[in-house]
Amino acid sequence: MSAVLITGPPGCGKTTLIRRAVAELSVTAAGFYTEEIRLPAGRHGSAGHREGFALVTLDGRRATLASVRIHGPHHVSKYGVDLEALETVGLPALKNADAKLLVIDEIGKMELLSPRFQEAVMRALDGATPLLASIMISRHPFADTVKSRDDIRLINLRPENRKSALGQVVTALREVLR
Secondary structure (H helix, E strand, O other): OOEEEEEOOOOOOHHHHHHHHHHHHOOOEEEEEEEEEEOOOOOOOOOOOEEEEEEEEOOOOEEEEEEOOOOOOOEEOOEEEOHHHHHHHHOHHHOOOOOOEEEEEEEOOOHHHOHHHHHHHHHHHHOOOOEEEEEOOOOOHHHHHHHOOOOEEEEEOOHHHHHHHHHHHHHHHHHHHO
16 A cells, blocks of 8 residues: 545545644655635624635645636636646645655545646655655546555545544554554
8 A cells, every 4th residue: 555545525634634633644645635715704794704714834835736716728717727837836845755645635636637737646655755745535547546446545534534544644644554
């Protein structure tokens, strides 16, 4: 097994699980995660609306991956996707030679618009450094190929296993990291 992949519906906690696992493992990690970009809450206490998604590298760089304000050729739902941000900020974050663990959050519709991203995922899966990643639950030719590999462990995050999933991920990665 070279990788632990977490799947589940949007909003189930994949990113939170990945961040907690990386913190608990206490190893040098490289890569990135995504987080929501929300407008501030309204004057009357209403929750802020999601405007897009930021790409955040584990070494602290940030870029806007997708936003309702991006107008261009690449879209997923109402969000314009900035492939240049992914390719110039996210992909270089996967090339830390000192890393003991690579992190990709996530292998999803937005990211898969980039052939360079797909190539980077395959290099990560075929490389010597263990990979922790989240991957879309929906069907997609590339994602389905990744999920069907014999050398990955796929953990389906659901409400009923949310508490035990962190332990499963950390245990699986500790075995690989030995």
